[in-house]
Amino acid sequence: MGKDIREDISWAKINTDVLKSLESPRPLYWVIVGVALLMFLGGVSLEAYQYRQGMGVANLNNPHVWGLFIATFIFWIGMSHSGTLLSAILHLMHADWRKPIYRFAEAMTTFSLMTAGLFVMVHLGRLWQFYYSLPYPNERGLWPNFQSPLLWDAMAIFTYLSSSVIFLFIGMIPDLAICRDHLHPGWRKKLYTVLALGWEGTDRQWRNFRVTYLTVACYLIPLAVSVHSIVASDFAMSQQPGWHVTSFPPYFVAGALYSGCAAIITLFIILRYVFKFEEYMTLPILKKTARLTFAIAMVWTYLNAIEFASVWYSHDQASKDVLIQKATGPYAFAWWGMIICGSVVPLALAFKKVQTNIPMLFSVSLLLNLGMWLERWMIVAPTFSHGYYPWTWDHDQWPSFVQWGMVFASFGWFTLLFMIFCKVFPSVSMYEVKEMVYHRSLASKMGGKGGH
């Protein structure tokens, strides 16, 4: 297995290595950015087409009123939970191995929420009516329904997005000061000078920084849980067959953490290669992330089984019919794909050889992501195709190329934002890596085993 971060690595070298990533990534970086840009532009064209022609081109019609747009919205919301897990939860647990990788996970949180937010507007179709989802009265003095989970959703996502941006920014201030002091004059230096807010690393600044970071971390954890519970309430508080299940909120939260962890593995491997971070994004860290993903995958599998059991023994024939239809009807390939990718493939993560084999781990992480996307589609689509009344039964309606194209483009949009962020801002936290190295070397000197 590869080595962990060296304890004797100099702090100046940490600065140099990370700052280098802002200037000279491998050529693959530009290939990724180019492909992501093309995918995103494809999505913009499709949105323009849908806007001009109407929602009919998306093939979103009764009874299939929610399709891939909402499924993908849930997928991106779920993806955002990994940043909170790595930054906040593991921070409170003093897991120091998270330090080199939490920054990009936080960025992932922010950009996946931004991507999710776009799908709400794409799904609305009538973009000019977006403000209907905001707590703002219309011209007749009518407020939105404050008892609707859809409004809760809008508010929860706004709170989560703004808190995540603040958390990301606050955590970056000491690193922005490093960029300010060590980069050549130019637009970047000006940008870092403004964003670093005059940080000098005084004891007063560090003391208040620590309390603020801890406080916001403590707030982000229940917030992340509430966001996905509320998304689950969009379904569970309705009367549709297959959705009115008590275990939906924890099931959604587990799914969110799961897909987020899988995405962290994917991006970890990409960033490690593209920005030459082999010395910081080490194989032992990858191994720990793989183990964490395995554990969460098993929790998700259990909750999935609970959901099936709840439906099966609920004496609600319509819900049972939806479940049978998922396993045997036109969506069977996707449903079984979800089971295989989500519950069977992660078993490979139990093996040490897979945990540190980068190509294999990369393939597994992609399959896990696919499984988690299929999960969201399988929550949304089958219920609409087989409702309580026979007139709602429509097993043949299929998402149009506009829906598929938008889903595809969302990955381009996310990748574009994420890659630009990693080129403009340090994606490895320099001061936290220094702290990690410092404390480990202290522990070694004292004969301990280090803080991990």
Place this chain on the structure above:
Amino acid sequence: MSQRHLLALFNNFDEAEAVIKELRETSIKGFNFDDLVLKSPIEHHEVEDVLGQRSANVQWFTLVGSILGGLLGFFLISGAQANFYSQMKGGKPIVPLPANFVLTYEMFILGGVFISVLGFLVCAGLPAKRSPLYSAKVQEDQIAILVKGDDSAVAALKAVFTKHQALEIQEEAGK
């Protein structure tokens, strides 16, 4: 009497701690220990023992922000719901507490986070102009001690820094 700023750079925390301890124990006329500022590339908890208890009050901002956020959320929603002429109630409670809890909770968090950041900026003195003496090495791997003292204290302060192998001493006239 005019005052001067002195900035001394050190290789590691041990040397910086030794200097702080000595400055604390030795009474140098024209130098106030509370004016001493430590600058470091990472947070160093142990330094709090030698610097003495210095306060961080961000948590009070958090508490006030959370309470205000929660109250604002609850009364905004309840106020809108209590607008009888526009909302059909149909026998349901005018202000349904369980349903309103969710948005109140979100606003509680939002207020707490926003005001915590404000508290951080206020308590940490940010945004700030650059100090009279500064070294970019502090953002890399060196520890700095910034002190302020009368002209009469400068020589004694410099002697302490030199004794503990300061890598560099910068000096500038203070206000």
